[in-house]
Amino acid sequence: MRRAQQGEEEAYAELLVLLTAATRSYVRLRLAAPVPWIDDVVQETLIAVHQARHTFDGRKPLAPWFYAIARNRFVDVLRREQRVREREVVHDVWPERAGITHESGSTVDIDAVRLALAQLPARQREIVEAIKLRDESVREIASRLRMTVTAVKVTAHRGYRTLRRLLGVDLREE
C-alpha cells in the first residue's frame, strides 16, 4: 500500500487484486448463501479504497483500515439490495445497462461510466447523476442543493467535461 501511495502502478494493481479476493472472502463469510451481487461489493470496495488511499497510515497494519471500508461498502450494498428486493425490482438501481452511444455509433461500457463518475468531485457527481440518471430538472437540483440554477449548470458542464476526458466520448447534454 505504501508503494501504491507513492504512485507505483504495478504495486497498486497487485494490491487491488489481493483486495478483490479479500473482499470476496469477507462477503462470503457474512452471508449464508451465495448472492449475485458479490462483485458489486468488491467493485464499490475497490473504488472506496482508491478514494481513501491517502488516509492509510503506513505505520499501521492494513487490515483494520481495509476491513472498515469493506464492511461499510458491504452494508451499503446489502441495504440497497434489500430495498430493491422489497420493491420487487429486478433491475439494478441504475436504470439501464445498454451503454451510452457515442457519436461514432460505438457504445461505452456502463462500468466504465460508473468508474468515471466515481472519480468526479462529490458535487459534480451528485449533479451529473441527478440529471443523467434520475431525470431531475436543473431547477429541482438547484433547490435541493441550495445552489443557483446557473451554478448547477456550470457544475454539470464541468462534470461532463471531466467525464468526456475520462471516457473519450460525448455525453450529449439534454
Place this chain on the structure above:
Amino acid sequence: MKSDRPDLALTIATLVRSAGPVTPIETTTIRLTRWVVASTGLMALSVLVAGIRPDVAARIVDAWFLARGAAAFAIVLAAATVAFATSVPGREPSAAVRALAPAACLAWGAMLITAIAATQSPLDQMLHVPFHPSCVALITAAGVPPGALLVRMLRRAAPLQARLTAAATALASLASGALAAQFVCADDGAAHHLVWHFAPVVLLTIVSVVPGSSLFGGSLRRSA
C-alpha cells in the same frame, strides 16, 4: 450479451491508470491540534467582531466563568476528537471515547442545573429568564467558521459513519460558538446559560445531524 455484473478487471485497470502518488494525511492528533489552534483564532475573531464584554478582565479569574468555559472547551475537544477519528477508516473511536462528548455535555448541563438548584428560588430563576435569542444567533454565527473548517478537514479524509461524524462536527462547532459567546454575553446567570447557551447547543446539534450527514455521506459512495 453483456453480463449484469461489474467487470472487476476493468475496474482495477481504470483505478490503476488514474492513481497518481498521494500524500498520506497527518495523524488525528496533528489534525486535531491544527483545528483547535485555527478555531481558537476564529473564535477570538468572532468575539472581537461581536464585541467583547466590558468586564472580561474581572471575569476570566472568576471560578464560575472558568468552569463554564472549561465545560464548553471539554465538549469542543471531545467532539472534535471523535470527528477526526471517525474520518479515518479503521481508526474509529472506542465506545468510551465516543461517550466523552455526551458526558461533557451532561456535565455542563448538570453544573448549570446544580447552580440553579442552589439558589433560594430555582423555579423563579427559570421562570424569569430574560428573552435572549441573540445568544443563540451569536453561538450559531461564532460556530460557523470553526465548523466550516472542521467539515473541510474531515472531507479531505474518508469518514465512513456520516451521522456520527456530522453529530460530532455539529457539537464541536456549536460548543466553540458557546465558548466564544461567553466572552460576549454579559449575563452569567446559570438559568440564562441553561436556556440560551446550553439548550441551543444540544438542540441545534440534534437538528443538524441529518442534514449535516449529507456533507460526509458521499465521500466514499459511488452513487446515492
